[in-house]
Every structure is written in structure tokens, then in C-alpha cells.
Amino acid sequence: MNRSVLLLAGGRSRRLGQEKCAVRVGALTVLERMLEAVRGVDLGSEPDILVSVRDEDSFRERHAGWRGALDGVRLVEDERSDLGPVAGLAAGLTAARGDVVAVLGADMPFVTAAFVEALFAEIAGADDIDVVIPRVDGREQRLCAVYRSRLAAVARDLVGTASGPEQGPRVTDLLDRARVRVTSEVGVHDEAEMRVICRGIDTPPDLQWALTRVLAGGG
Numbered sequence: 001m002n003r004s005v006l007l008l009a010g011g012r013s014r015r016l017g018q019e020k021c022a023v024r025v026g027a028l029t030v031l032e033r034m035l036e037a038v039r040g041v042d043l044g045s046e047p048d049i050l051v052s053v054r055d056e057d058s059f060r061e062r063h064a065g066w067r068g069a070l071d072g073v074r075l076v077e078d079e080r081s082d083l084g085p086v087a088g089l090a091a092g093l094t095a096a097r098g099d100v101v102a103v104l105g106a107d108m109p110f111v112t113a114a115f116v117e118a119l120f121a122e123i124a125g126a127d128d129i130d131v132v133i134p135r136v137d138g139r140e141q142r143l144c145a146v147y148r149s150r151l152a153a154v155a156r157d158l159v160g161t162a163s164g165p166e167q168g169p170r171v172t173d174l175l176d177r178a179r180v181r182v183t184s185e186v187g188v189h190d191e192a193e194m195r196v197i198c199r200g201i202d203t204p205p206d207l208q209w210a211l212t213r214v215l216a217g218g219g
Helices: 030-038 056-062 085-095 113-123 149-161 171-175 191-197 204-215
Strands: 003-008 049-053 073-077 100-105 131-136 144-148 180-183
Touching (some): 003 030, 003 085, 030 049, 030 100, 030 113, 049 085, 056 073, 073 085, 085 100, 085 149, 085 171, 100 113, 113 131, 113 144, 131 191, 144 149, 149 171
Parallel strands (some): 003 049, 003 100, 049 073, 131 180
Antiparallel strands (some): 100 144, 131 144
């Protein structure tokens, strides 16, 4: 089973008011923390780590000072800007070298290599399943899940037929055309651990939670 990791960083972070992946949590930005974690995942001899962005040139310009954090990382531009995560999925699943892809929103500062490994294990050997999604506190974590890259064509079709941002495709639209398994258990991770791992920094209170956790020595 060939593996890739895709971090979705193409959103405009309107609720937070600043670029989520570039927010500093402790000594590192969120994206730097996530890249550090996923580099610990067994991705074979040629690790395939992708970050989907709205525009590659402007992204590199904004984050030129990230001390080599992007070394070995492939940036892929969204199929169409401002159409939400499905645009990033379309670009990333198309570009991925692996037949299975761990897909993570680029705003989850406490993702661990062990959790990503456990996600891959959930889909290993399940050729009849396209997506495995963790459920935490009754909510499906669709951007902290594992997808088969064969869904790329479906995602591209949804993006290509979207009339614009107001009627942009939803992740639900993609999942409606896929074979999905939802699970409340991912490896040995209990719900309390998954609650932390899968929580993104979407709003100022989320950021305060993350900063408080780091100050308390929790990540």
C-alpha cells in the first residue's frame, strides 16, 4: 500500500482572522508542527507529503522564512480558488503518488505520527472502502481522515461543475459518491486523545485553547 499525506492549506481563515497554518503555537507554526509530525510516518523510501494552497508563488513568498520546513514538500495549487476543501482534495489526490492519502486540514497542531499511522492501518486491506473517517463526540472528522486517491476524478468533477464559491462543492458531495466507513476507534487512540488530535484552530477560542495547552505542557 503506497501512502501519501495531504495537508489542506488553501482556505482564507475568515473565522480566525489570520492564516491558520501560519499561526504560531509554541515555538513553531501550526504547519511546521504538522510537517514535523507527518515526517515521522512511514511513507517509504521516497516520502510523499503535499500541501494544497490557493497560489504556490504567494504561499512561498509569505513563508520564505520557515527555515526549510517546506523542504521535500510538494505544494499543489487548488483546482479552483475559494471553492473550499474539495478543491484542495481534487488537486492533492490527483498529484499524490500513493494510492491511499491521509488528508488533514492544515490547522491541527496536535496531530501525531502515531495517529496518522493508525489511520492508514484502518484502510489497509479494505479495498472496497474509499474513505475512513474518525467520529469524535458524534461528529465526523472528514478532514482528519484517509482517502483513496482514486477519488481524485470525482473531486475534480465536482470542482469543475461548481458555479462559484456560493455554490461550491461540499465534502459531503464527495462522500455521497464514495464508499465510506466511519469509526469511533482509530488504533489505540481513545476519544479524549482524538478530541485533541482532530481539533483545528478555526476561531480565536480554538487558538487560545491550543496556546493554553502548550503552556501547560500538553503538546
